[in-house]
Amino acid sequence: MYEPQRLHPAAILEFLIGNIYKRIQSLLPLIILVFGQNEIRRWFFFVLPVILLLYVLYIIVYWLRYVYYIQDDELHLEFGIFVKKKRFISFGRVQAVQVSAGIIQRIFGLVKLQVETAGGGDKAELVLPAISKKRAEELRYILESKRPIPAQKYRETEDRHTGEIFRLSTRDLFILSSTSNSIGVVLVGLFVIFSQLEEIFPDLNIWNIIGDYVNEIAGKTITTIILVVLVIFLLAWVLSLLGNFIKFGGFELIRMDNNIKINRGLMEKKQLTIPIKKIQAVRVVENVLRQPFGMVSIQVVSISNAGEKGESSVLFPIIPHRQVKELLEQVLPEFAVPLETKQLPIRSRIRYILINLIPAFLVTILAMFFIPYGWFSLLLWPLAVWLGFIQYQDAGFNIQNNKLLISSRTLGKVTTIVPRQRIQSLAVSNTYFQIKRKLTTLHVAIASGSITASKKLVGMDKEQSAMISRWYSDFGGYI
């Protein structure tokens, strides 16, 4: 490990497939164009094997020159053929280490290791696509303990897990899949596939086919239409179910001494380790569809969201609301507080209603002018008022055990728990209207990969926000 190491040869396959996929994606328009020309098509099949062969050679050389090693307290990576790139990551900068195994890795009994550091976008800073499990464990241990300890020693000091392992029951997984946004995503996905098909085969006229089909059934009874819609939804539901089972199957949440370990995935086993001290805040998210079931999901905001965006920040995908506190006490006692919040003053309710009513009002005006039966959009008004009502109802805050709780709702309700020492900065603002009514807006800045983690609560009483400011400034403060 302290000598430059190559990846397992299986990495060649991984590079090949990953790159070909990317290349084909970007070259697709060109390929389609080329296939249109008869002449080009003829010698294309002659050239293709040559290109492929060169390509394989290129990847093999790429693999030969892709080496990693540990020097002092840095992980080094060197790669590149024409331009040699070197990347050093010092242990101190490591935010998260993710170990996963895709199909190629599982065939060879290997894993993929991704190292995340603070800055940077959503892509991992350093990826080792195919290394042995043992090597991955060693590297992970070294990176997380920040010390270049030789491999044989690491077992003695290994992080022991404390408390119970939280698993996801099949029943909850069902509820999760049935209520997740992925149903919508699947529907959109089907739509996208259809429209792509049209682009690739312009003669297919997919929309005409669908249109004819719809016409045909519309000529029949209304029940047929309902049946078709139901079938489409059923299809989307089954696909979503499948997707979620693959993604969250075998979900396990374990608290170690200094880390949280999350294992998940049916096909591709993913293991995510989040150091406790990198966790900035906990979010309890109540999706609208799950609310009737009293189910919520718990997310953690850590400085860098390793791996896929958002996904990795899931601490527990679905859990009954009343069990949240218990789970946090077991897994993240640093963030465990009762979820009750104090309400905002009643005089800020009107703002919550107006903020929803005004857009509805504008929509109605436009709809009346431009769409037949546009006055149907008047129905939006009561809906907007109702949304404003519950948004006000669910907005709140609390301070408990030196942690700040802020809850708010756009559609789903989100409660954020952030300890005082994790609040990066705190601002209180007021608009002209708010000053007159002694209302304020609280802004809480939380560190994360994306700015969405920062939290805002509109319409607090002046005294309430002043109280939070005093609590936030160490020494009594003077706001």
Add this chain to the structure above:
Amino acid sequence: MQTIPSHQLDGKAVSYWRWSGLLGSVLYWLVPLAYYGAMRLWNWPGWILSIIIVLVLLITLLDITVIPNILWKTWRYDVSEHQIDLYHGMFIKYRTLIPMVRIQHVDTVQGPLMRHFGISTVTVSTAADEYEIPALADDVAAELREKISVLARVVDEDV
């Protein structure tokens, strides 16, 4: 009313903002220019051009007259041992607290126009956001940067 921070920005900030407002408004004037081009090409109506010109003129005038004064009057800051306290905003007033413990780094920034006026901006970064105290006299800014960097270093915590 709450007591607001006591320090104000440098007096030269106002003239600086006037000039930067003037230079910045050159961008706005591209809009009527573009519209004029469109007018010649596609016969777009001329009265819209007058409206655009009046609007841009108004914005330019505001940018170099009233706004710099309001900005200057509404900006206040304090740097204590424990935190930086900022108060600013024209339409929405912001009162921001940044604890020294959370500060990751502090810089002074100076553009060519600012150099002409002998002023600099102090920027303070936390793990979440970046804040600035604009337009301080060079020596004040340098002193402030030193002070903040010393205070922020004393309490070196993990994020």
